[in-house]
Amino acid sequence: MPACGAEQDSGLARVRRTGELRWGADAQGGEPYAMEDPDAPGGMRGFEVELAEALARELGVKARFVQNDWSNLIPSLERGGFDVALNGMEVTPARSGRILFTRPYYVFNLRLLARQDDAAVTGMAALRGQRVGTLANSLAWDLLQRSGVEAVPYEGVEEPYIDLEQGRVRAVLMDDIIAQRYGQVRPGLRLVGDVGEGYYAIAVRQGDEDLREALDAALGRIAHSGELRAIFQRWGIDSAAQQRMVDWTDAQTREVLSNTHTARMGWGQLVLFLQAAVVTLLVSAGAMVLAIPLGVGLALTRLYGPGWAGRLATAYVELFRGTPVLLQLYVLYYGLAGVLRLEPLSAAILGLGLNYAAYEAEVYRAGVLAVPRGQLEAAMALGMPLKLALRRVIMPQAFRVALPGVTNDFIALLKDSSLVSVISVVELTKRMTITAVDVRSWLIPGALCALLYLAMSYPLSRLARRLEARLERG
């Protein structure tokens, strides 16, 4: 949808009328692209900040930074959240088919890193069937998909290198700017080599052809004047190869952008979706199997345990309920990697299980409190020890009260399990977003994803309702 009130404007006219070039980027992308300026609160710094300012100046307007999550830059651009996306946007066939790209402003290499002590990794060929980390939907991702390795998708630039150090992936393939700053600085890692190259270009909305042409011309001017490479030099990312950006021709642009091949939904994709659904189910069920006994234990400790244990259980519940599960997954997987080296799937199950235990504890505590006090007295009066009374008399009745809550939590967990993609597990939602970008449409992947979630949650609620009906009688 175009920005309101400006339906008739072409892209360039809009920029001129408003007097600003709104450029979308993610400040969390970090050094050296675009980030918050620690010395000037609210300000931005980075080579792309300087590039945006130079381009705006060339267009006779002001540059205005718009913060946007990196993975959603293209959809936001299409919705009209900003005029251009300028944030290490690699020219990939899928993107070229979806939006307009300017001529490239930077040429980068795809750089492969491995562990110092792992001499067997000599190049891509040596990595067949191995886990190799990169950013999802990047150029490196495309290359890995074609290379017969198991591509492991990450959402940040530090995490793949942490996992490489931990041995949870065999190698990491990323743009050289990233590899240099985040990977090669780690003493345990070594450069294997550069295995391909790609370009950063500015993304413009379909229909804003005039804006693209203006930007192409502006880019040409600052490249020829030497300003572009001066910016690169200031940020330590200049290289002889960047001279190609100066000598770049329109014919080269056409050639680079000619590949708009996009994957299509087919049987292969369907199999990937089903696999991802199995992962979702495995993670959710595994986490629940962990959360239920732990939750029961926490609830009973709070209700019947000695004072100090009760306080400890309460602290557990407050801690895990009161902090984001995303943060907990992060701490468990990356933060504690030095002391506890978990595989992604185990970390996902453990992390969600520990988190949901806090919720289950409350559901069961409510269940136990709903059992009339006389039930426990009657059990005690027959000479039952507390534990036996809880097991035989209180818990079965508490379970009945708790069942709807537990079902509800399990269904919520099915969906919350999508959070584990931050620790590189490809579950259903992650599969959908990856595929949606690959096939340039959210419609079919989205529908398929929703269908699979429903296919998992609906039978579960049916089962729970039957169980409730059966327990109703007693």
Add this chain to the structure above:
Amino acid sequence: MIEVEKLSKRYDGRLVLDGIDATFAPGEMTALVGPSGGGKSTLLRCLNGLESFDAGVVRVGSDTLAPGDVRAQGEKVRSIRRRVGFVFQQWHLFAHRTALGNVTEAPMHVKGVGRKEALERGRELLEKVGLSHREDAYPSELSGGEQQRVAIARALAMEPEVLLLDEPTSALDPERVGGLIDVLEQLRSEGLTLVSVTHEMRFAQELASRVLVLYGGRIIEEGPPDRVLASPHHERTRAFLGLGRVAALRTMGA
């Protein structure tokens, strides 16, 4: 045989049982009567360790229960509870178990009686209280009187020496009280020690061999029901019975 010696209990510093001495013999039914708040339920609950006390002892056969034992909630108090059955005023049947399940639960899981034997004995007990035909019913499907009889059968399933009942008639209509008296009469004749808190003088009169009047945490009068109920020595008992008669007449619709 169950006895208490110098039993005292306080709630928030307030004395609610004040040095109670009493002995309850096998084959004897004792009615605990007295005004509301006199300490009847509290005494009854102390008798099987459901309530802790501050001083004195409870003795069942050769087992004794001191204040610390109840607080510890250990094996000592549990062994007393296995020998002393308790029927609650509101019965508290296990809501998730059938009538038969309620009766077999404790023998199987506390005493370790085999399933087959427990079921056999459970059916016998339900028959004894006249509920054979309702063994598969859940508590929510039973009337008050039926629930009470299951509660009695549940307590008896542990083969206790003593059966304690807290106001067993309070939720029964007069006709059902007759049925309860028959059941308890039979148990008494089998040699069980029965102690029942009651407000119902007809019930005390028909069944009890002895009446204890509790007032302000003390036993102020004790004796056979005919004597205590007809010509009480203590002024408080007279006052209490005067009210009691009016209440009893009212409930009978006179």
